[in-house]
Amino acid sequence: MNTIIDRLFANTTKIVALSILLIVAWIFATLLQHSMESIQALGFNFITESKWAPNLEKFGALPAIYGSVVSTFLAMILAVPLAIGVAIFLSELAPEKLKAPVGVSIELLAAIPSVIYGMWGLFYFVPIIRDVFGGIGISMLTAGIVLSIMILPFMAAVTRDAMNTTPDILKESAYALGGTKWDVIKDIVIPYAKAGIIGSFILALGRAIGETMAVTFVMGNVHKISMDLTAPATSIPVTLANEFTEADSGLYYSSLFELSLLLLVISFTIISIAKFYFLRRKRVA
Amino acid sequence: MATIIDITEEKALEVRDFEFTYASADEPSIKKLDMPIAKNSITALIGPSGCGKTTLLRAFNRMHDLYPGNEYAGEIIFKDRNILTPNEDLINLRIQIGMIFQKPTAFPMSIFDNVAYGMKLQGIKNRTELNDRVEKALKDAAIWKEVKDRLKHDANGLSGGQQQRLCIARAVAVEPEVLLFDEPTSALDPISTAGIEELIVELRERVSIIIVTHNMQQAARVSDYTGFMYLGELIELGKTEELFVTPKEKLTEEYITGKFG
Numbered sequence: 407m408n409t410i411i412d413r414l415f416a417n418t419t420k421i422v423a424l425s426i427l428l429i430v431a432w433i434f435a436t437l438l439q440h441s442m443e444s445i446q447a448l449g450f451n452f453i454t455e456s457k458w459a460p461n462l463e464k465f466g467a468l469p470a471i472y473g474s475v476v477s478t479f480l481a482m483i484l485a486v487p488l489a490i491g492v493a494i495f496l497s498e499l500a501p502e503k504l505k506a507p508v509g510v511s512i513e514l515l516a517a518i519p520s521v522i523y524g525m526w527g528l529f530y531f532v533p534i535i536r537d538v539f540g541g542i543g544i545s546m547l548t549a550g551i552v553l554s555i556m557i558l559p560f561m562a563a564v565t566r567d568a569m570n571t572t573p574d575i576l577k578e579s580a581y582a583l584g585g586t587k588w589d590v591i592k593d594i595v596i597p598y599a600k601a602g603i604i605g606s607f608i609l610a611l612g613r614a615i616g617e618t619m620a621v622t623f624v625m626g627n628v629h630k631i632s633m634d635l636t637a638p639a640t641s642i643p644v645t646l647a648n649e650f651t652e653a654d655s656g657l658y659y660s661s662l663f664e665l666s667l668l669l670l671v672i673s674f675t676i677i678s679i680a681k682f683y684f685l686r687r688k689r690v691a
Numbered sequence: 692m693a694t695i696i697d698i699t700e701e702k703a704l705e706v707r708d709f710e711f712t713y714a715s716a717d718e719p720s721i722k723k724l725d726m727p728i729a730k731n732s733i734t735a736l737i738g739p740s741g742c743g744k745t746t747l748l749r750a751f752n753r754m755h756d757l758y759p760g761n762e763y764a765g766e767i768i769f770k771d772r773n774i775l776t777p778n779e780d781l782i783n784l785r786i787q788i789g790m791i792f793q794k795p796t797a798f799p800m801s802i803f804d805n806v807a808y809g810m811k812l813q814g815i816k817n818r819t820e821l822n823d824r825v826e827k828a829l830k831d832a833a834i835w836k837e838v839k840d841r842l843k844h845d846a847n848g849l850s851g852g853q854q855q856r857l858c859i860a861r862a863v864a865v866e867p868e869v870l871l872f873d874e875p876t877s878a879l880d881p882i883s884t885a886g887i888e889e890l891i892v893e894l895r896e897r898v899s900i901i902i903v904t905h906n907m908q909q910a911a912r913v914s915d916y917t918g919f920m921y922l923g924e925l926i927e928l929g930k931t932e933e934l935f936v937t938p939k940e941k942l943t944e945e946y947i948t949g950k951f952g
Contacts, residue, residue: 501759579796579858582752583809583865584786593808597799 458629480550541636568602703899714760795854852883
């Protein structure tokens with residue numbers, strides 16, 4: 407009797423676990439199926455073509471890919487140093503009294519729904535960018551800044567957690583050799599936490615590249631590759647959010663699906679790289 | 692009430708009227724302690740858990756300063772000055788008074804860089820000098836033969852005993868005058884322990900050593916002087932062979948015969 411219950415339990419959990427694999431495969435299959443028309447009609451031109459004109463049945467994804475890459479890149483450039491700084495402060499420098507309140511508020515920031523960052527960006531950052539950098543304010547730069555603010559708390563919190571795993575005794579050993587706080591941070595804490603820090607950056611990168619709501623408000627959905635960061639642009643998720651309801655032709659609809667397939671592949675690749683780093687860390691420890 | 696022998700040799704350190712209070716505590720953990728530490732000899736600190744021996748050890752290189760709110764009182768004299776004053780240069784003090792911890796603490800870097808770390812902190816960049824001193828330190832720590840072909844390898848690939856000898860090499864490389872050992876073999880197997888003990892005895896020729904140990908046999912094997920601490924006080928300090936054979940204090944006798952502890 408007991409063995410039957412055991413096996414029933416084991417099999418139930420197995421089915422639940424395997425269903426996750428199934429869902430991933432299902433999503434992928436659905437996207438692929440709906441993309442087929444556009445893949446067959448456009449082939450590789452889809453990712454190399456920079457003209458997106460649905461009324462002329464022209465679908466080039468390059469501006470959206472470019473926008474995703476550049477806005478994410480901008481966000482990372484802005485957020486990485488700040489996140490490291492915040493994490494160093496919280497794990498090594500802040501007085502005990504400050505650690506908890508600042509730490510908790512960073513975790514709260516990380517929990518704000520991204521649509522709120524988008525609305526705040528539209529009403530607060532767009533005018534600032536317009537006044538300071540010119541243009542209409544809705545731009546690649548605005549998107550990068552809003553994205554960086556959105557991913558900063560997550561990166562800082564995870565980086566801090568990684569730094570906090572440095573054993574006290576290891577830090578004390580460096581102090582005991584005549585190290586200063588700065589020496590210990592750069593030679594012991596950061597190298598020790600390196601894998602976790604890089605992992606958090608890559609996860610944040612994955613979040614930024616797939617982010618929809620925070621940037622839809624401030625990016626402009628303009629399918630044009632421009633070197634001018636103050637010009638409006640688009641990204642893969644922004645295009646999807648703006649255009650799905652308007653897709654009237656089969657090819658238009660299918661090419662949007664192909665865009666989402668691209669996004670899925672990019673995100674998977676990024677998460678795999680992050681996983682690789684986390685796993686490598688476990689093997690060392 | 693305490694029995695503290697006069698040390699006729701030159702002294703490396705002298706503790707006078709020392710008190711220490713942790714930030715979170717109301718009562719001092721160490722009360723009115725006086726203790727001379729002989730130069731170029733090994734002084735062991737023994738006593739039951741919580742007696743204050745590690746607390747005292749960590750005062751010699753001001754490790755307690757890493758955590759806010761801890762308070763010192765009294766004096767610890769080192770090279771004719773009281774090192775407990777607020778204007779003591781802690782970086783310089785810690786270069787002169789090194790420390791080895793309960794667990795091996797190899798840094799996340801190569802074997803070479805681990806040993807060279809203390810020298811690099813002092814700004815020594817000359818490659819030949821670094822190479823020579825790293826080699827010498829590794830030889831002093833009796834680990835040169837095992838690691839000479841893999842100096843560029845990650846130090847965390849070494850065994851526990853090797854890592855602890857690497858830590859000793861790292862501490863010796865900056866040529867300190869005093870070395871503090873905080874239960875250095877508590878995480879090691881008996882063979883590695885014997886190796887470390889042998890090394891400590893050899894090092895005595897060049898440095899003054901204070902070793903905290905929970906293992907009385909270890910104190911008896913390696914040290915020249917032994918101090919027995921109990922409830923934050925130094926009960927007895929004597930020559931090791933005398934303290935273990937003919938203890939002057941009743942508490943010491945009870946502790947070393949295993950009546951408590």
